Structures are given as C-alpha cells and as structure tokens.
Amino acid sequence: MSLPANRTIDCADAAGPTITYSADGASASTQIDVLTYNIEGLPFPARNNRPPYLREIGRRLEALREQGHAPDIIVLQEVFSPAASSAVEAMGYPSLVSGPGIRTRQSPNQQGSLPGRRRILKGEIRPNLTNSGLVIATSYPVVSSDSVAYARGSCAGFDCLSNKGALFAEIAIPGVPGAIDLYTTHMQSQGSSRVPVERHSEAHRRQAQELSDFAKSTGNLSYPTIMAGDFNLRNSDVRYYAFERRFPLQNVHRFCTERPDECDVRQDWEHADQWRREQNLQLFLPGQFVSVRPIRAQGMFDGGPGGPVLSDHVGFRVTYELTWATRDAPPPVCPIGAAVRGDRDESVQVGRTESTSPGAVGI
Numbered sequence: 583m584s585l586p587a588n589r590t591i592d593c594a595d596a597a598g599p600t601i602t603y604s605a606d607g608a609s610a611s612t613q614i615d616v617l618t619y620n621i622e623g624l625p626f627p628a629r630n631n632r633p634p635y636l637r638e639i640g641r642r643l644e645a646l647r648e649q650g651h652a653p654d655i656i657v658l659q660e661v662f663s664p665a666a667s668s669a670v671e672a673m674g675y676p677s678l679v680s681g682p683g684i685r686t687r688q689s690p691n692q693q694g695s696l697p698g699r700r701r702i703l704k705g706e707i708r709p710n711l712t713n714s715g716l717v718i719a720t721s722y723p724v725v726s727s728d729s730v731a732y733a734r735g736s737c738a739g740f741d742c743l744s745n746k747g748a749l750f751a752e753i754a755i756p757g758v759p760g761a762i763d764l765y766t767t768h769m770q771s772q773g774s775s776r777v778p779v780e781r782h783s784e785a786h787r788r789q790a791q792e793l794s795d796f797a798k799s800t801g802n803l804s805y806p807t808i809m810a811g812d813f814n815l816r817n818s819d820v821r822y823y824a825f826e827r828r829f830p831l832q833n834v835h836r837f838c839t840e841r842p843d844e845c846d847v848r849q850d851w852e853h854a855d856q857w858r859r860e861q862n863l864q865l866f867l868p869g870q871f872v873s874v875r876p877i878r879a880q881g882m883f884d885g886g887p888g889g890p891v892l893s894d895h896v897g898f899r900v901t902y903e904l905t906w907a908t909r910d911a912p913p914p915v916c917p918i919g920a921a922v923r924g925d926r927d928e929s930v931q932v933g934r935t936e937s938t939s940p941g942a943v944g945i
Contacts, residue, residue: 596676613902617899619883621893644672652721654721655718658670675720689733691735693736716767724752727751739776752802759913760805764809764810766810769812786824790824809831812862844877876901882898883896
C-alpha cells in the first residue's frame with residue numbers, strides 16, 4: 583500500500599492569498615486556513631465499505647477547490663488504502679508530500695522495553711504492514727519536506743502495524759515573508775491499541791519526545807509554525823501534560839476559548855477545557871518576523887454546515903491571520919508579481935508571480 587507521490591507547484595504558477603496593507607504601508611496581513619482530518623482510510627479487513635466514503639471526501643474537497651472555498655492546506659491521517667490515496671489525488675491539490683512510507687527505516691530502540699510483556703497477538707510484530715498514513719496537501723509551493731518514523735520500541739499494540747511517525751513541509755505562501763513550517767503526526771492510540779494503559783502511555787511519551795526532536799532538527803524558528811494532526815490526547819491528563827511540556831506552541835482550542843473576542847468559534851465546544859477533550863488538534867507558534875494567530879475555528883465533515891460525517895473522526899479547520907512589519911521582514915520565498923495597491927487600507931490579490939521567480943526546490 584503506497585502513499586501518493588510527492589509533487590509541488592512552482593512559485594511561477596501559484597496564486598496567493600489576498601494581502602492587506604495598512605494605510606501607511608508599514609504593516610501587512612493575510613489569512614490562510616488549515617484543515618486536519620483523519621479520513622479513516624483503513625483497508626479490509628480492518629474496515630468494510632470505506633471506498634464510497636473516501637471517494638465522497640475527495641469529491642467534496644475537489645468541488646470546494648473549484649468553488650474557491652477549499653482549505654489552503656490539508657493535513658491528513660490514515661491514508662493507508664489505495665482508495666484513500668485515490669481520494670487524496672481526487673482533491674486536486676497541486677502540491678502533495680507524504681511519509682513515512684512502509685519501508686522508511688525506524689531508528690533503533692534506545693530506551694529499552696515498554697512496561698509489561700510484548701503482545702504479538704495485539705500487533706506488536708515486525709515488519710510493519712502499512713505506511714504512516716500521513717499526507718500534506720496544499721495549493722502553495724513546498725520548498726522542502728522531511729519525515730521520520732518513530733523508533734522501534736515507541737509503539738504499542740495494534741499501532742505497531744503501521745509505520746507511525748511525523749511529516750514536515752516548509753510551505754511558501756506567495757507574497758508572505760519567508761515561509762511557514764508545517765507538521766503533522768498520528769500518535770499512539772489509547773484503548774484501541776488493545777494493550778494496558780501503562781504500555782501505550784509510555785509509547786506515546788516516547789513518540790512525543792521524538793516528535794519534539796524532529797521539530798527542533800527541521801524547523802526554522804524565524805518562520806511561523808503550525809502543527810496539526812491526530813495526537814490521541816483526549817481525556818488523558820498524563821498524556822496531555824507530558825506533551826505540553828515538550829512543545830512551546832499554543833493550542834488553538836485553548837486560545838479560542840480564552841480569547842473569544844479574537845477568535846470566531848463555529849463549533850459546539852461542550853467543555854471549558856475542550857482542548858483536553860479532543861484527538862484532532864492544531865497548535866501554532868509565531869515566527870520572528872511573521873506573527874500567526876487563529877481567528878476562526880470550525881468543524882468539517884461533522885454532520886453540520888461543514889458536510890456529512892464520512893469518517894470516524896471529524897475535520898478541524900482553522901483560519902489563521904498572518905501579520906508582519908513590511909520594513910523589517912525578509913523577502914518572500916515566493917515573491918508576488920506586479921500588483922496594484924490602493925491609496926489607503928486596501929487589499930491586494932496576489933496572482934501569479936513573474937516567470938523569473940524561483941520555483942520551489944527539492945522535496
């Protein structure tokens with residue numbers, strides 16, 4: 583079972599978002615939106631009759647792209663089956679990166695055995711039977727990408743059947759200084775792993791440390807960072823606080839709950855601490871020159887206005903505002919072509935760059 587092949591659109595062919603300048607031209611801002619979605623792309627016999635639902639996911643996102651209403655960036659989990667890969671291709675995004683694959687080498691286990699005994703009948707076997715299921719799809723150029731498989735000894739139970747890990751993409755948004763760093767992961771499950779809590783909790787702790795190390799080795803702190811995926815933290819204080827200690831990023835659910843005047847929540851959040859009740863999360867960190875903050879959070883494929891339920895997870899879509907000082911900011915990785923700026927506080931639609939602009943390089 584293979585993941586979709588990597589590809590990227592060139593800067594010269596990429597249309598960008600609307601950029602708004604202040605009246606004096608000293609600052610600028612734009613918006614991007616990011617969807618994280620576990621599409622439940624498990625093959626038979628793990629799941630029955632998934633292909634029709636996966637085709638519908640692909641069809642709906644393709645239609646949204648044609649209408650100009652699709653997310654700018656999608657991070658996907660559980661893209662395991664051929665039907666799941668076909669659904670990703672059907673979405674029509676010009677840039678895709680994926681990994682780790684089924685053959686991506688895992689680091690050696692340097693932390694010893696997990697608590698308890700090995701459960702071969704619960705999936706703790708070698709080799710893996712499938713890939714990581716991770717894909718990033720975007721309308722923008724991917725400058726670089728990387729992935730890492732979690733180490734041997736960092737999985738428990740049925741999770742060991744897939745080559746779980748993390749995926750990174752540096753994405754250039756035309757007209758925005760520098761780039762943004764984007765990460766996705768699908769971490770160790772809890773009860774569905776079918777092993778004792780002390781075993782799957784330790785596996786999750788190890789994965790959190792490896793994800794932190796991967797982010798430190800690949801990220802650029804001068805760029806804004808967004809991390810989105812299926813973190814499997816729901817209702818586990820042990821997991822949540824152990825994860826939080828390793829990551830200085832802000833949680834979108836928490837930010838929007840604590841600052842309702844700054845973030846438009848279009849989703850029913852039942853609890854005051856909703857950030858501890860969710861599997862699917864988005865985290866963010868401003869960069870040195872470009873700031874980032876969520877201004878809208880909503881569900882997708884949740885049975886409401888965002889579409890019917892088509893997976894055992896719902897999508898979580900966040901609109902971010904990016905802002906920067908025009909004088910101090912570095913040049914964009916993807917510069918914009920000629921655009922007409924208004925006299926006052928006007929918006930500029932970033933179209934195609936001139937053909938002399940550098941394309942995105944090596945995925």
